[in-house]
Amino acid sequence: MVRTNRMPRYFVHLLLVVGAILMIMPFVWMLLTSFKSVTESTSMNPFVFFPSAWKWENYSEVLRQNNFPRLYWNTFAMVALRVVCSIVFSAMAAYAFARLKFPGRNFFFGLVLFQMMVPTQIFIIPQYLMVDSLGMRNTIFALLFPGLVSAFGTFLLRQFFMGLPKELEEAAKLDGCNIGQTFVRIMLPLVRSGMVALGIFTALFAFKDLMWPMIVNTNSNAATLSSALAKIQGAYSVDYPELMAASVLAIVPMLILYVIFQKQFIEGVATSGGKL
């Protein structure tokens, strides 16, 4: 028994390492390309893996051309607002859809699913017109706008709420909690992993969203990291080293946030179900 348990362990590591190499490759590539010369970056024959000289100028050039403090701030504000909105509103709606009975529940939930089925490209121009008619172009609000509510988050957290035992609410009811108290005090803490996952995804999707900020915030002071960096990709030629240097600068904060937040999974609520 013990022996059969150990053997796979090495095997598991082997599999994970092979997978990890495949997964990390673009990132390593990005990092290496960000130090190459333009020629090296597009050279495939001979193929250049390591830059012959590490060009830090790519970074200083990118930093010089872009107002990074402002870009970081705009991006941070957009990401933070979208995360807060999506978690708060989604958790509320998800709890109602999962645990409460009320007329129209299935219809409204159908509406939530419906939204997810439509390619996002059709929303861009109508949403642009809304922001424009509010006179809110080139603002942080414009960046937040499409992320005010999240069908994705509502569906995700609904699944998490539905996985929780019914006994919890019955116990709360006996203790005299009303629905709002049960939701905030008892149920909400139990779906923390779900909220963390939603937070990570909302942040990530907001961060990677390129077309919306580019179109709605054309002023370079109201741009986000990804929309500002997309400019480096010109119409005809691409300066890959600078593009990659800019991307590294943009991604690092995101990666740090992920490393911090994925720990929440480990220290999550896994034991609090032990009440059962």
Add this chain to the structure above:
Amino acid sequence: MKKSLSVALTLGLAASALAACGSNNNNSGSSASPSATPSASPSASSSAPASQAASGEKVTLTYAIWDSNQEKGLRTIADEFEAANPNIKINIEVTGWADYWTMLEAGATGGSLPDVFWMHSNEIYRYASNGMLLDLNDRIASSQAVKLENFPEGLNQIYNFQGKQYAVPKDFDTIGLWYNKTMFDAAGLKHPDESWTWDDLYSAAKALTKDGVYGFLAPLHNQEGYYNFVYQNGGTIITDDKKSGYDDPKTIEALEFYVNFVIEGLSPAVFDDAERAELIQNGKVAMGYFGSWNLSGFTANEFMAKNFDVAVLPKKEKQASIYNGLGNAIAFNTKHPDEAWKFVEYLSSKEGQDRQAELGVAISAYNGAADLWVSSNKTFNIKAFVDMVDYGVIRPYSNTTAVWEDKAYEALGPAFTGKATVEEAAKNAAKIMNESLAQEK
């Protein structure tokens, strides 16, 4: 309770962020302008009274462009314009090619176009026919600095819709023959020059095809490919009465010559846009047709800079090179039409066009200014691009260019893979293109 608090917090945050955004509108890229403006303003203010409406009030214009490579040079020109017109400030906004048109379309639909922006031959019809652009006829007529006869007639025509001029040409581009001079020398071949014919091209391609290198690059690409051959052979893509030229025997003959490079193995079969540059930058092909807009990319590439040079295209019945150019247009509903025109007038004046050429931003459309551009790049013989304007053929266009260009590609593909003869593919392309043209309004 908890919720309303977070909502209030959210709104509060948003509001404070908005305030921060609105107050700061100084562009990071324009760090040169604040220092330039005050010093130049005393002398410039004497010429300022010409602008009647704006009584000292500062006006900010947005200038939307899609090529970040030109941003730096245009910023310099805009700074110089601001110095001479202290009451006008120019904000250059760059959006990548594909998103640029989505942005412009959204702006046109919502009535919030940039004040001044670039126009392209593929899109002019939609914007002009829907009244999205300011009619420039009267302003050009009364202008001292802008005279349309100083620009190539073909370029003017692109932006002329029903007798009204909706944009002034800014620059142009032509297609050149890029060749690997190292390979030519090694093979003991004479470098291409203006005397070259199709036969020279073919025999050079044959001589250079060896050791895994292809002599020529004949991709499924119109502007940087077979269009040039079609017009050199006296064929056409679109006739004057808006019919497809793909079934013209001269067109088919040119296509047959072109596709033959692939069939004989003198060129790889290339369909992908990015792959073309990959092949030439990695020494896989000895010759290829590339437009003048690749210049900055090729100059930055050490392999290209060391081994390559550019020449005019070889001829058949006549010489031809596809050329195209973009124009500066003004939104019909700009709040500052006079100031916007002032800026476009400066960009289109001899002075502005000369500056654009000197700074190496693009090949200026203004007759003669292009010669200044030639000296902006010492790496390649870029004079070839300017020489070709004399016999340049405007890139074929109609009101729905983007539609039939793609349809023609789909129809021609099988000829390159050998699944159909060139004649079949071309006739099919003509049929589909005519169906598409018939639906034009």
Add this chain to the structure above:
Amino acid sequence: MNKQIARRISKQTWGEWSWGWFLIAPTIIGLIVLNIIPIIQTAYLSLFKSGDFGRGNIYVGLDNYRKMFSDVQVWHSVGNTLLYALLVVPTSIAISLIVAVFLNGKICGKSIYRTIYFIPMVAAPAAVTMVWRWLYNEHFGLINYLLSRIGADAVDWVGSPKLSLISIAIIGIWSVIGYNMVLLLAGLQEIPKDFYEASDIDGASRFRQFFVITLPLLSPTLFFVVVTSIIQAMQVFDVIYMMIDVTSPAYEHTVSLVYLFYNNSFKYSNKGYGSAIVILLLAIILIITFIQMRAQKKWVNYM
């Protein structure tokens, strides 16, 4: 007596109703304004020959649909889209489930693994495209280089009509593993540890534990992953758009519904026809999702 109970119940029910409405209000109002109205506009627009910039639309009834159903390319794209989903969804979910279960256990370096498997999600799209283009490149690519070492011929991975959809599906699988993994990891956290402890005492093997405890308890999350993965796969656009031009001989064998919609609506400015394609896509996804909502009762285990 009876009436009193009825009234008390109805008061309680009323309370639950109003809480329900109150809690969903922000999301539903937001969705209606931001998304549902544009969807209705799209459906409406599909009945028009669209003019430019939202003006001059001409009502044509079902003409766009008639044209669509006789358009071979649309049917190709329906087939391609379904095939893509079929290639990507089962494989990617299986791989990410295995990875998530491994990384949920006591394994050293799991933090590092979790970060690395997530990286494809953060990497810049341009970097991702560059790497895959290089791997697949016919002339200089790593895969063909390795093949040449064992004496095999070069393969045109992206350009060949037979292979390109598979090559693209591999990129698709690769890029969603991190997404699925994070969701499944979050779901795994919700499974109380004592279930495993109890079955350890019973002497159940890990393999058995996976099927008896993990899978049923993970099923609500898994259901979410399946539904959203299928929707995402059906909306595939970016990867194909970046790898395949309209000039490619593989275009017909890879073009997806959203790609067609994008070309018609944005490139060819034919918004009416593009809208009809979106409605077709919507109908297909709707049917698939409806079947899944029905089938979930058979396998999803809500406590």
